[in-house]
Each structure stands twice: as C-alpha cells, then as structure tokens.
Amino acid sequence: MASDKHKVIAALILSIGFVCYTGYIYSALPNQKGTLSVEADEGKSLWQKHNCTACHQVYGLGGYLGPDLTNVFSEKGEGNIRAFLKIGNPTMPAYDLSEGETRSLLAYLKHIDETGIADPRSFTIKMNGTIKQE
C-alpha cells in the first residue's frame, strides 16, 4: 500500500506541472497569423449560431457529413461559397442570410484560410513518427 504522503507529493507535482503548462500555453497562444477583424468575428458568431460545426470540419475537427472548410475560401472561391449558402443542397439547408451576414461569414472563412493548410497531403512524416508541414 502506498503511503498518503507519497500520494500527496505525486498529486502536487502533477498539479504544479499542469498549472505551469496551462499558464504557459495561455500566455503564449499560437497567434502568428493575426486576429479576427470585427467583420470576421461577426462571421464566427454566425458560424456558431447556425451550428455549422455539426456537419463541417476546420482542421479536421467537427462533423463528418460535409467537407472540411479550412481552405474552402482559397480552393473554391467566394462565388461557390455564396451559391451554397443561398441554395443549399439535399443535405445542407439554404440559409436566408443578408448581404452583410454573407460578407461576415466569408471574412471568417478567409481568416481561417489564412491561418494554414489543413490538407494532410501537405505534411511529411519523419522517422520518429512525428509530422511536419513545410
């Protein structure tokens, strides 16, 4: 049976490590590609309001029914996105967005697009099992 003293020491070491790790991440957030503009932030609110994540992914995280939209802005273009939002398809509802709302959503998708590339083909696998994107 392990002693209470050893258990408390182990729990303390882990807890201190967790607090330091969390603090370090919070103080140095990965923010290399700029912050959201007011318009893009409104787009983010719309994205959440319509629960887009139920069907779509960003960087492979989210739903599975629709495609990953991380780089849809640069790959498909504004016109294509506008058409899908307006008309929908058999699985996706047509969204009755105003021109301002559509522009906000486009600004948000543009912001996501500028942060990086989600395509797994753009990664190389290293000998130690890690992956690297050039």
Add this chain to the structure above:
Amino acid sequence: MELSNKNRTPAGKKFVLFGLFLLAFGMLFGIIGGLQYVIQGFFKPYLSFDQIRPLHVSSVVFWIILAAVGSVLTFIQEHTGRRLYSASLAQIQFYVFAISISAILFSYVLGIFGGREYWEFHPWFAVPIAFGWILFLINFFKSIGSLKRQPVYIWMWMTGAIFFLLTYTESYLWLIPYFRNNIVSDMTVQWKSYGSIVGAWNMLIYGCSIFLMTKISGNNKMSQSKIAFALYFTGLFNLMFNWGHHVYTLPTHDYIKHIAYAVSMTELAILGRIIWQWRSTVSEARKHFHIGAFRLLTAADLWVFLTLILAIAMSIPAINLYTHGTHITVAHTMGATIGINTFLLLALATDILGSKRTVQQQEPRRDHWGLVIANGALLVFWLSLITAGVLKASWQMDVARIPFSSMMLQLRPIFIVFLFSGIALMVGLWMIFYPFFRRPKRITQAPVV
C-alpha cells in the same frame, strides 16, 4: 461499506434513471442522424442534421455525466457508511440538471445553438450546469470528510469532480476576446479543455467501477493497492497532458504535439489489468449473484483492449495524419463511450437500480441476449466506421481526389451497415436497461459463501 443498499439516500437513482432516458432518446436521434447519412434529406424539413447531431451528442454526453454523478452519490454513502451530507443539495442539483438539460434539448429543436463541438448549446445554459456541479462538489467533499487512507476510487472521484468543473470552465474561455480572436488559439484551448474533460468523467466512471469490483469481490485490498494508484496517477497524467493528439494537424505550437505524443495512453491498459485480476479472484457463488454487473464489466473489458489498440495508434502523429478527420476517430469515440463508458455505467446502474432484486432474477434471458446483441452490433458498428474511415483516409491522401460528394456516395453501402448495426445496438441496449424501469417486486439476499 457499512450502509446497506436500502438505507442509502435514493438521490443517485434519479440521476441514473434520467440518464437512461437520455440514453434511450440519444440513440433514437442517432438513428435519425444515421438515416440522414443514407437517405439525403430524410426528415430535413422537421429536424435537419445540424439539429439532430447536437440532440444525439448532448443526450448521450449527459447520460454519461448524470449516470456517473448518480453512481458517485450512491456509492459514497456505501463507502462512508453514512448518508449524504445533504440529500436536499443532491435533489436541487438533480432538478437544476434535469430542467437545464430538457431546456437544452428543446432549444436545439427551436434552432438555438452555441455552435461549439460537444457543448453545442447556448452559453447561457452553461451557467446552471456549472452551478449544479458546484453543489455536487460541496456534497462530495462534505460527505467524505477526511482524505486520510482513502482508497483509490475516492481519489478518482475527487479528481474527476474538480477537473470537470475546471475544464468545463476552460471550454468557455472562447467568450473572452483574448482567446476567441484567433481561430488557432481558440481551437488549441478548446481541444485542451475537451481532452481533459473526457479524462475527468472517465475518472468518475472508472472510480465507480473499481468501487463496484471491490464490492463484488469483497477484496478491499485492491482499491488500496499500488497498481490501483499507478492507474490513478497514469490517468491523471493523461488527463492533464495527452490532449494534444487532437490538434496534431493544427498549426499550433510543436511542443504541445510532442508532449502529447510522449504521454502514452497506458490508463486503459492498467484498468484492463485490474479488471482481469479481479475476475479471477471472485468466487463462483458471489459472481452468480451479481451476474448482470459482472457480464457488463467483462464486456467493457473487451472494449478497453479494442479501444486501447486504436488509441495508441492514433496517438502516433504519422498514423493520426491518416485517421484525423475520418470516421476512425468516430470509431474510437464510440468504442470508448459505448463499449467502455456505457457498459461500465450499465453495470453500475444494475447495482444501483437493481438493488432490491438482482438483474439475473428479473429477466435473465432478455439480459443475456441484450448483451449479446449489443456487443455484436457494436462490433459491426465499430468495424463499419473503421472501414469508412480507411476509405476516407485513402481519399484524403489521393493525389487526384474525386469531389467530396462523390466520395460520400461511394461510402453509402458502409453507412447502411453502420445504420442497421446502430439499430441493433439500440435494441440490445434497450433490452439490457428496460427492466430498470419496472417496479421491483421483492428483496433478495446474497447467498452465504
């Protein structure tokens, strides 16, 4: 363990029963979602997929949380030999949760969302859930009293209860502009909290499972053993640091990914070892009395190993690159939440709700076939998701990709298998927990060994 089943405050039962209702409804929503994968536009005018998915996910997530809380509130009384610090506090917590969760599900039907993965409800609903959890924390700490010489399950419950509130709060940091203003920062913190929150509820569930094993085997030494505490500290280590495997392909800091890779997922392996050791020590007569719980724990044991293999593979970045964003991730989630969490929670429910008569005496054939159907269906369900994931991974890596919609069309036969196995899984689980809703008839005694 001095307090008998009949003398304990029944507050925990309400949580488990309401959780079972949520599981039943959650599975129904899951079937409708599955139909929407196979038949385009199915039920869309009434409930589209953006509504069905949160109805399904929130129902089953709250099943896990409520059943875990209810089990802790019940077992803590058996452990201390005293009633809860405050039955009223537990009642208030129950009604806060029940009303909030019902309102959350109704808000989805009305098309009101918060739009975040897992917690898809409006952020206002987060407040009563957090309030209810604080009541749970007060009741828990006041009930256990001293932490001296406590068995491992008390440490696990304590950790799960504290970390759930911490990481749940962390998952709402996106409301602060500092965290919200960059998508990569936001997603890093979001998945940091989600990875840990799953670890927190696993602490509650695994703690209850160890309590139940101790109770069935009558061997208190196991829950004080070094191997049990090794499991606990490995689980705590994973809870704190292994979440980075969710964000291997996100352009976030490399050190987060390297730490996650280095922290191996040994938590499940140690649990599996404990279950295995425990089973060999149980006498035949006592095993027979608790047969319903025993079978469910054994089923979870099988899924621990299957899920462990997948989890280890997915924690290697080179493999994760292929599996990420595919249905293999869903297979892992289903193996963990149904195969491990739900089977363990049903074992706990068997003890908590079936305390006045054993499940074996209720409906032995139905229980047996329910478990066989649920496990068989879950295996087909799990394999169909892995197959769909492998095909999607192959599509993702293809130099000349066909359009997404064409790829999804090619996966349709697999989605049909997934749908029918999902229906069978629902039927099997229903057969297992349907007797819990029937009125007990008489009290039985454990055979003298």
